[in-house]
Amino acid sequence: MTDTVAAIREAVAAAAPEIRSGLPGRRETAGTENPSGERRLAADEYADELLEERLGRIDGVGAYASEEREGVVDTGEGCAVAVDPLDGSSNLQPNNVMGTIVGVYDAELPASGHDLVAAGYVLYGPITTMAFAREGTVTEYLIDDGESTVLNADVTLPADPTVYGFGGRVPDWPADFAGYVDDVESELKLRYGGAMIGDVNQVLTYGGVFAYPALQSAPEGKLRLQFECNPVGYVIECAGGRSSDGTGSVLDVDPTSLHQRTPVYLGNEALIDRLEAALD
Ligand SMILES: O=P(O)(O)OC[C@H]1O[C@](O)(COP(=O)(O)O)[C@@H](O)[C@@H]1O
Ligand SMILES: [Mg+2]
Ligand SMILES: [Mg+2]
Structure with a gap:
């Protein structure tokens, strides 16, 4: 192997x-x-x-x-x-x-x-x-x-996070996620480019949080578990960060079909802990 x-x-x-x-x-x-x-x-x-x-x-x-x-x-x-x-x-x-x-x-x-x-x-x-x-x-x-x-040779998320980037239209964000955004945007700088890898690599470089959240119109979000969320969640977890589908690690999501989507939240541990608490 x-x-x-x-x-x-x-x-x-x-x-x-x-x-x-x-x-x-x-x-x-x-x-x-x-x-x-x-x-x-x-x-x-x-x-x-x-x-x-x-x-x-x-x-x-x-x-x-x-x-x-x-x-x-x-x-x-x-x-x-x-x-x-x-x-x-x-x-x-x-x-x-x-x-x-x-x-x-x-x-x-x-x-x-x-x-x-x-x-x-x-x-x-x-x-x-x-x-x-x-x-x-x-x-x-x-x-x-x-x-x-x-x-x-050993990339880790910086301890002092500075950036955030969230997908989906703002009016489509559920109220609990919008409340979390209000909270973090006073601490972090917005960096959103519309490619998960570009946005996640900023989080890996500067520390922070990336999300393609559950939307009111799409409770499963947009990104795909097998091809996007699991692999990138694995990278972020290996770099000392956390991944989440809103309730726990994205790696815990039950695989049901090849092209299934899931909400995804990735970044520094404390920011993902706060996100999960906000979505409770
Ligand atoms: O245009 P939106 O809604 O911000 O969506 C952007 C998201 O969609 C994607 O482009 C989907 O990936 P694909 O381009 O591989 O379909 C992500 O890279 C990105 O995070
Ligand atoms: Mg693609
Ligand atoms: Mg993609």
Whole structure:
């Protein structure tokens, strides 16, 4: 498993510059919808196909699933990888940040967050970086010129948090969540860019809280458990923070279907504790 996890990390890092360089010509819609009913861009399809090919051929990877396809692809014997090939792809038109998320589950999908053996993400910002968590440690890499270089071998959330970013329209926030926002916005600075990975990486860097909350119109929120919430929750927990679905760790959420959504709250422990108390 150790070698398989290393091979998965290396394959995602190796695919990142290709995904990035494939973006300029793929900003138009593909004319299709993903299983969550969202419009796909040509770039979403491109990144999904590239990652299926690269991850599916690794010895020890037995299943590939992604936000962009209905079912699980059988790729042999071994662990299951669940991928959000391009996170925040609506940021491609305005040329803003995006990411790629990967979760490595030692179980059949849909799986519990407790079945994750590793998870990580690539951030396509002004530079390309990767955060990868395994065995309780998060490592940050710079991906440049086809090479991964370790920037920080033990990433932890800063103790003194400074930023927050919350998704969903403000009038759609439930009253208890809106009350929590009133509370934290007097202490923290708003940083919201509309790509989970960009917003979460600010929290990982500066400390704070990210949420895509339960909405009045969508009690399950927007983000997907297998492809987004579990893997990113795992990274944040390995970095010393907390994840929550509003009641407890997002890793505790019962997996019921591949594309299920869940509210998600991520960040410094004290801020998530306060959030859960506010939602009680
Ligand atoms: O546009 P909104 O409602 O703020 O939603 C933004 C959220 O949706 C997402 O873009 C969904 O991810 P995808 O782009 O992978 O579908 C998240 O990255 C982000 O946190
Ligand atoms: Mg996403
Ligand atoms: Mg996506």
